[in-house]
Amino acid sequence: MNQLLTDPAILRELIMDHYQHPRNRHLTDSEGYETAHMASDSCIDDIKVQAKIKDHRIEDVCFDGVACTISTASTSMMTELLKGKTIEEANHIIENYFAMIDEREFDEDLLQEAIAMRGVSKQANRIKCATIGWNGIVQLIKESGDHS
Amino acid sequence: MFDVEKIRKDFPMIQNHQGIYLDSASTTFKPQCVIDEVSNYYTHMGVNVHRGDYDLSYQVSKSFDKARDNVAKFIGASSKEIVFTSGASESLNLVAYGYGRKFLKKGDVILSTESEHASNILPWFKVCEEVGATIEYIPLTKQGECTIEAFKKVMTNKVKVVAMANVSNVLGYVQPIEEITKIAHENGAIVVCDGAQSVPHLPCDVQKWGVDFLAFSAHKMCGPTGVGVLYGRYDLLEAMDPFMLGGGSNARFDICGNILLKNAPYKFESGTPAIEGVLGMSVAINYLQEIGMENIRRYEEELRSYAMEQLKDCPNIQIYNPNATTGIIAFNIKEIFAQDAASYFSSQGISLRSGNHCAKILIELIQASETLRASFYFYNTKEEVDAFVKVCKEITLEKCIDLVI
Numbered sequence: 001m002n003q004l005l006t007d008p009a010i011l012r013e014l015i016m017d018h019y020q021h022p023r024n025r026h027l028t029d030s031e032g033y034e035t036a037h038m039a040s041d042s043c044i045d046d047i048k049v050q051a052k053i054k055d056h057r058i059e060d061v062c063f064d065g066v067a068c069t070i071s072t073a074s075t076s077m078m079t080e081l082l083k084g085k086t087i088e089e090a091n092h093i094i095e096n097y098f099a100m101i102d103e104r105e106f107d108e109d110l111l112q113e114a115i116a117m118r119g120v121s122k123q124a125n126r127i128k129c130a131t132i133g134w135n136g137i138v139q140l141i142k143e144s145g146d147h148s
Numbered sequence: 149m150f151d152v153e154k155i156r157k158d159f160p161m162i163q164n165h166q167g168i169y170l171d172s173a174s175t176t177f178k179p180q181c182v183i184d185e186v187s188n189y190y191t192h193m194g195v196n197v198h199r200g201d202y203d204l205s206y207q208v209s210k211s212f213d214k215a216r217d218n219v220a221k222f223i224g225a226s227s228k229e230i231v232f233t234s235g236a237s238e239s240l241n242l243v244a245y246g247y248g249r250k251f252l253k254k255g256d257v258i259l260s261t262e263s264e265h266a267s268n269i270l271p272w273f274k275v276c277e278e279v280g281a282t283i284e285y286i287p288l289t290k291q292g293e294c295t296i297e298a299f300k301k302v303m304t305n306k307v308k309v310v311a312m313a314n315v316s317n318v319l320g321y322v323q324p325i326e327e328i329t330k331i332a333h334e335n336g337a338i339v340v341c342d343g344a345q346s347v348p349h350l351p352c353d354v355q356k357w358g359v360d361f362l363a364f365s366a367h368k369m370c371g372p373t374g375v376g377v378l379y380g381r382y383d384l385l386e387a388m389d390p391f392m393l394g395g396g397s398n399a400r401f402d403i404c405g406n407i408l409l410k411n412a413p414y415k416f417e418s419g420t421p422a423i424e425g426v427l428g429m430s431v432a433i434n435y436l437q438e439i440g441m442e443n444i445r446r447y448e449e450e451l452r453s454y455a456m457e458q459l460k461d462c463p464n465i466q467i468y469n470p471n472a473t474t475g476i477i478a479f480n481i482k483e484i485f486a487q488d489a490a491s492y493f494s495s496q497g498i499s500l501r502s503g504n505h506c507a508k509i510l511i512e513l514i515q516a517s518e519t520l521r522a523s524f525y526f527y528n529t530k531e532e533v534d535a536f537v538k539v540c541k542e543i544t545l546e547k548c549i550d551l552v553i
Binding site: 008011012015016019044045066067068069070116117119120122123125126129130 | 484485486487488491502503504517518545546548549550551552553
């Protein structure tokens, strides 16, 4: 485990960076993309997650919408982690991410920068923010019919 | 003499809880006398109104009628013009469905504003869909205020209903309701006034205002949740339909489906009402009147200017309603998303609201998809304002993020 990723200052930097310069923050009309509209009834977040899933692989994933710091950063991290992964690899990462959020055991190396979100469980009202984009990709994988 | 420390002793939520509550525009705390009244009904009264020829029921009915008289007196109406509902939302829906759907027709115009609460606009969308009427909006100033000049420009003889709040729940401006009503009436339109944010905060007189309908909720004025009022001019109440039928609203009915409804207001009150809620609301009204509505209004304005005086020097604060006079401050911390900021305020013991506050079309006007809303009531103090301002000055994006690290 990279020691740097336990330093609060570094974790804060990571979240700031993904919030201020989110990766893959755009939407597309291109062929082969499916869209999940993730809007929360209880808070402001309202985003769309799009993915192109082909031959058991997430070829591309992107998002955009109105979102707070935590939703933006966590979704940005998700897109960076899952882009190019096979469905099997992606599901494994997703499982570990949700384990972290639920304060269960998880593989830190697998989550890379996304472990910056490990403290979210302290703020119960923000868990939804940290998982909204992740739930988006879960929905898209499910809808793609590819559960491998 | 306005003694806020004495007032605070009346509120168990203030006595029993740490923290600063700046979300009274959503709902208010209840004084002990209201809690006692609700509890008293269940402890010592316990039976239904208007039913049963026994003493207890007679007593409850009498108290219930007296509550109606009290509400009427509070807003300058007569008792038969007071319909008890579940709250302002139901009251406004009742007007839209019971009056709008019955009397509006294709080509008619409903005039409203872009700062309206969903409860005073969505029912009218539905009416338009059904009868072919349209909604038009009074253009607001850049600060979101409604001016008489702007109102006059869009007022035509096609306008049949003017639906607006006299205090907006997001921006807190007191709209010139008297003048608006006068002009509307000259043009043959009725005025449906959402009083949810005004009746609890300033003196209200439906005769003086001239409004045809006025809706408000008990829980925003120190009363119980789940109960509210629709005031309606009596001839209009008589003409319109209830949108619920059932026990209590009918005088008689027969097997062929003939129904004879009671007169207003009873024809609108099907089913057993929120008896303890109505009794509690009446006590809340007494409580407010004892303090004095003008005193409440003045104190809130004083609290607000005290806050604004300090906030105007904060370069990181954007205020959307600088000219408002009620206890609502709509603002954002620059570069910090409203929900992140609200979480930070919460971590510092301050409860306020983030979001679009049920006025989703306003966002285009103020160019902010979400705002923070701090709302003061007469039980808030200057010390609480100081604490609020301190957090406004200290907050940074880093501090917001640190909450989750």
